[in-house]
Amino acid sequence: MHAICRGSGVSLxxxxxxxxxxxxxVLALEYIFVSSNIQxxxxxxxxxxxxxxxxxxxxxxxxxxxxxxxxxxxxAKAAMAGGAIDPLHKELIALAIGIASRCDxxxxxxxxxxxxxxxxxxxxxxxxxxxxxxxxxxxLMYAAEAVRxxxxxxxxxxxxxx
Numbered sequence: 774m775h776a777i778c779r780g781s782g783v784s785l786x787x788x789x790x791x792x793x794x795x796x797x798x799v800l801a802l803e804y805i806f807v808s809s810n811i812q813x814x815x816x817x818x819x820x821x822x823x824x825x826x827x828x829x830x831x832x833x834x835x836x837x838x839x840x841x842x843x844x845x846x847x848x849a850k851a852a853m854a855g856g857a858i859d860p861l862h863k864e865l866i867a868l869a870i871g872i873a874s875r876c877d878x879x880x881x882x883x884x885x886x887x888x889x890x891x892x893x894x895x896x897x898x899x900x901x902x903x904x905x906x907x908x909x910x911x912x913l914m915y916a917a918e919a920v921r922x923x924x925x926x927x928x929x930x931x932x933x934x935x
Contacts, residue, residue: 818877819925820877820880820881820884820921820922820925820926821881821925821926821929823877823878823881824878824881824882824885827878827881827882853867860890861887861890861891861892861896864883864886864887864890864892865887865892865896865900867879867883867886868880868883868884868887868900868919869900869903869904871883872901872904872908872912872915872916872918872919873904873907873908873912873915875911875915877918880915880918880919880922881922881926884919884922884923884926885926885930888923888926888927888930888931888932889930889931889932889933890932890933891932891933894923897919897920897923898920901916901919901920904916
């Protein structure tokens with residue numbers, strides 16, 4: 774598939790991302806960004822659905838590569854175990870990294886864990902403020918998605934202490 778850069782008569786190959794006759798990088802990036810957003814729209818994603826879909830894939834991986842998954846699970850348990858940093862704050866850190874990494878499934882799973890641990894909306898918002906401060910505009914977009922995940926998942930989950 775090729776696109777024509779406006780007003781230049783220059784084409785851009787979607788397969789290679791290369792241009793012919795020196796089409797500007799900004800226009801090339803604009804084309805790639807717009808076309809990928811059309812195909813992979815994030816407007817209607819449900820964090821319930823995202824976490825269910827990923828869980829199915831993880832279940833298949835546990836069957837087909839059990840040792841690798843056991844290793845990952847052991848690492849996760851060790852990293853999240855109690856210590857100088859309590860589990861709630863460890864999950865907030867994990868959420869922040871998921872946001873910075875632009876990982877929708879990470880956001881969904883860590884929001885679920887944080888709700889179960891009793892995270893308040895205020896704790897979420899302060900964490901998102903730090904994420905945005907450190908990551909700028911792109912991180913802000915995923916911070917907003919974390920708010921949406923919280924609002925979607927909170928009514929479905931109960932904190933462990935409840």
